[in-house]
Amino acid sequence: MSVSTVKLKINGVEVTVPEGTMILKAAKDNGTIIPTLCNLEGLTSYGGCRLCLVEISGSPKLFPACSTPVSAGMEVTTESDRLKEYRKMTVQLLLSERTHICSVCVANDQCELQSLANQLGVDHVMFERQWTNDEIDSTHDFLVIDRNRCILCTRCIRVCDEIEGVHTLDLKLRGKDAQVIMDLDDHWVNSCSCTSCRKCAKVCPVGAIYIEGEPVFHTKNKDIAEFILARRNRKWRQ
Amino acid sequence: METVEKTKLATIWLSGCSGCHMSFLDQDELLIDLAKKVQLVYSPIVDVKIFPENVDVTLVEGAVANEEQLSLLKQARAQTKILVSLGDCAVTGNVTALRNAWSDSDQAVLEKAYVETSDEKALIPMAVPKLLKKVHSLHEVVKVDYFIPGCPPSAALINYVLTELLAGRTPNMEGRSKYG
Numbered sequence: 560m561s562v563s564t565v566k567l568k569i570n571g572v573e574v575t576v577p578e579g580t581m582i583l584k585a586a587k588d589n590g591t592i593i594p595t596l597c598n599l600e601g602l603t604s605y606g607g608c609r610l611c612l613v614e615i616s617g618s619p620k621l622f623p624a625c626s627t628p629v630s631a632g633m634e635v636t637t638e639s640d641r642l643k644e645y646r647k648m649t650v651q652l653l654l655s656e657r658t659h660i661c662s663v664c665v666a667n668d669q670c671e672l673q674s675l676a677n678q679l680g681v682d683h684v685m686f687e688r689q690w691t692n693d694e695i696d697s698t699h700d701f702l703v704i705d706r707n708r709c710i711l712c713t714r715c716i717r718v719c720d721e722i723e724g725v726h727t728l729d730l731k732l733r734g735k736d737a738q739v740i741m742d743l744d745d746h747w748v749n750s751c752s753c754t755s756c757r758k759c760a761k762v763c764p765v766g767a768i769y770i771e772g773e774p775v776f777h778t779k780n781k782d783i784a785e786f787i788l789a790r791r792n793r794k795w796r797q
Numbered sequence: 798m799e800t801v802e803k804t805k806l807a808t809i810w811l812s813g814c815s816g817c818h819m820s821f822l823d824q825d826e827l828l829i830d831l832a833k834k835v836q837l838v839y840s841p842i843v844d845v846k847i848f849p850e851n852v853d854v855t856l857v858e859g860a861v862a863n864e865e866q867l868s869l870l871k872q873a874r875a876q877t878k879i880l881v882s883l884g885d886c887a888v889t890g891n892v893t894a895l896r897n898a899w900s901d902s903d904q905a906v907l908e909k910a911y912v913e914t915s916d917e918k919a920l921i922p923m924a925v926p927k928l929l930k931k932v933h934s935l936h937e938v939v940k941v942d943y944f945i946p947g948c949p950p951s952a953a954l955i956n957y958v959l960t961e962l963l964a965g966r967t968p969n970m971e972g973r974s975k976y977g
Binding site for chain 1: 882888890891892894899936943970974
């Protein structure tokens with residue numbers, strides 16, 4: 560079976576990828592990493608964090624690389640001063656939206672948001688910070704959610720729905736008030752659908768969902784992506 | 798002997814744990830080189846009580862949590878050419894600013910510390926500077942020229958920034974600094 564392919568240019572380099580591939584994946588497979596916080600291979604694209612915005616020549620608009628499919632002859636730019644400015648701004652907005660204090664966070668040094676801020680040289684937040692005081696739900700036997708650290712990437716919700724297949728987690732409300740909830744906005748301990756599979760904690764890019772008493776470097780697991788892909792493509796069936 | 802005009806350096810300790818100053822001192826033998834280039838005119842580690850005029854570089858550790866700190870910071874800003882936020886408390890508010898998540902936190906923290914958890918006679922101290930309603934990072938109240946995040950920032954990073962500033966260059970924090 561042959562797969563039809565598409566030729567495009569990423570940062571001036573011609574690459575060939577299967578039709579329908581998203582720009583983010585096409586770039587990654589050809590050695591160009593585009594920053595993202597909400598995307599995780601194997602889960603559906605969400606396009607929520609806006610960090611993967613790229614330029615496509617011929618359009619003044621910016622496109623989210625995680626949810627824009629490639630097309631023939633496309634010329635994509637993944638790094639520019641303009642993109643960097645926007646990415647820095649996005650990281651600052653994420654940091655300002657809730658109570659993000661790295662020094663007292665379980666995910667300190669293991670956090671994708673923190674690491675991105677460092678890489679981009681975000682040395683301060685120019686926006687007024689919101690100091691949220693949302694409930695920390697530690698009623699579950701070992702899973703904890705601190706919503707003050709949540710960046711609403713929805714990786715946990717997608718992994719719970721698409722891979723574990725139970726859809727315990729979901730979002731309530733909108734904008735800055737949005738919250739990750741369990742079942743019908745109940746405490747975690749009361750959830751009758753949660754299988755305690757820990758996938759939510761594994762994929763959380765920050766310190767919002769974690770396992771009590773377990774170091775975060777132990778929990779966070781990039782291999783989950785491989786596992787997710789294997790499940791999705793049913794690799795074990797040959 | 799010919800004397801070279803030294804750069805006037807000041808350091809201030811506001812609401813922080815002094816960890817950033819410890820990190821500053823952790824520059825170890827590099828401090829000897831630094832001492833050849835700068836004159837420390839005001840700092841918790843020198844015995845000067847009043848913030849001097851015409852300071853070249855001021856490093857400020859800690860967030861702004863009370864009225865005295867606010868006035869000292871404003872004075873420092875007015876009398877300094879280059880003001881640097883040193884460490885996460887100065888840059889983000891850090892642990893000090895966690896009280897911002899509660900309204901009326903200025904009263905609440907005093908109640909907690911001096912009444913609720915008091916072993917002996919509960920008494921809120923009155924003869925100390927008044928707490929501000931909210932804890933502020935430095936750039937919320939004055940203009941800040943450079944930022945050195947970190948809890949604490951490493952000695953190497955502090956040394957890098959000072960070296961660049963003393964040489965008249967702009968430090969580049971990309972990939973160098975780290976929150977937390």
